Amino acid sequence: MQSDNLTGGQELLCINTEKVFDWILNEATFDLSLNDLELPVNPVTGDQLECDDIDLDTVTCTVAPAEVDPIVVLDREDQVFTVDGEEVTLQIVNLRKNFDVTIFVDLVPELGGATVEVGTVEFTRCEQVILCAPDGTDVDVTYTDLDCFVCTAACDPGTTTEVDELDVTVTVRLCQSIQSTFDVTLEIVADFCQPRDILPFPPCPAPTMPQQCPAVFPNNGNGDTNDIG
Structure with a gap:
């Protein structure tokens, strides 16, 4: 039987x-x-915001990988390195990373102090890493931390026909895990996994009685009535 194959050594x-x-x-x-x-x-009034309408001390940012092609492996090149006195061929891998940075700012208290989105900017950064990543392997990049903060912010007043503009410098910090991998078929000795025990359903709850109102019912039987109000 099939179930017999799931038990034993x-x-x-x-x-x-x-x-x-x-x-x-x-x-x-x-x-x-x-x-x-x-x-x-202004998201409430629909009026065009000006420099005097925002609090420059509240400018913040968020950063996220781009939705399209967040990581691109451009190429890889073999190079011989000496490690612990032994020559080994590794690969210099060129990576291109695409991000989206979004800027936010708070309105002044007189306008309600709400946080509004100023805009999103796309940017690209390239990087070289040394890996054992011969042709045929995949290079996988995972961000373990990705954050940003605003260093400086300034507002340039426009003219009567131009919109006021924000100039911001942002510092982005990222921590990343980079692996080179290859799909393989392995022969191993192992135990088959077993299904877990079924969890019992909780018991049915005991019947409960709604809260009563003894102050108004039943009365004390003496015929007196009390006004409620």
């Missing part, structure tokens, strides 16, 4: 999985200058 298995050829963790910090960001309209 270990068995020789053939599985598909990923072999990790190399794995590094690294950190990067870079600055961005985001200039000429036009102030939006």
